[in-house]
Amino acid sequence: MLTQNEILEIFKESEALLTGHFKLTSGKHSDQYVQCAQVLQYPQYTEQLCGHMAESFRDDGVDLVIGPAMGGVTLSYEMARQLGTPSLFTERVDNRMALRRNFHIPEGARVLVTEDVTTTGGSVLEVVDLVRQAGGEVVGTAVLVDRSGGSLDLGVPKQISALTLNVVAYDPQDCPMCREGQPVVKPGSRKE
Numbered sequence: 001m002l003t004q005n006e007i008l009e010i011f012k013e014s015e016a017l018l019t020g021h022f023k024l025t026s027g028k029h030s031d032q033y034v035q036c037a038q039v040l041q042y043p044q045y046t047e048q049l050c051g052h053m054a055e056s057f058r059d060d061g062v063d064l065v066i067g068p069a070m071g072g073v074t075l076s077y078e079m080a081r082q083l084g085t086p087s088l089f090t091e092r093v094d095n096r097m098a099l100r101r102n103f104h105i106p107e108g109a110r111v112l113v114t115e116d117v118t119t120t121g122g123s124v125l126e127v128v129d130l131v132r133q134a135g136g137e138v139v140g141t142a143v144l145v146d147r148s149g150g151s152l153d154l155g156v157p158k159q160i161s162a163l164t165l166n167v168v169a170y171d172p173q174d175c176p177m178c179r180e181g182q183p184v185v186k187p188g189s190r191k192e
């Protein structure tokens with residue numbers, strides 16, 4: 001198992017976790033920004049972080065791992081590799097989460113659901129529903145970054161995250177960084 005400091009170090013080392021003054025896609029401002037793809041581009045970090053989360057599910061008899069595309073695919077694959085199970089992913093069809101490509105969840109299968117980052121848990125909850133409707137049993141969720149500060153309840157027996165953050169988002173008129181005159185950066189564009 002990794003310590004919280006070792007996990008934070010991996011995120012900072014890979015520039016997946018930035019601190020500063022950011023304009024989020026919602027239009028709000030924040031002093032923290034997480035981009036999981038930055039850490040997941042390094043297989044050795046993905047292996048370490050998934051190994052950390054997989055420890056919690058070793059004795060759960062997981063039959064398969066599944067995550068929503070795009071964010072959940074890499075995590076599902078590496079978690080499945082470490083747990084010795086198949087890895088599936090879901091996709092949106094007409095805005096509804098769906099299993100495509102002849103993927104199949106056997107009746108009674110014990111299923112672990114993965115995702116890279118959750119704030120309100122929308123996509124993960126949709127996958128959990130899909131698994132249950134297919135007749136699978138959700139044993140838990142493994143989410144790389146929980147941005148809800150740990151307050152999010154996904155209604156599953158076991159809910160694991162490598163990193164829990166409490167990302168505070170400000171309306172621009174209430175933003176303390178704006179008040180201090182710090183230039184705001186739109187993440188996704190190149191660093192200043």
Ligand SMILES: [Zn+2]
Nearest residue numbers: 029175177178
């Ligand atoms: Zn601001």
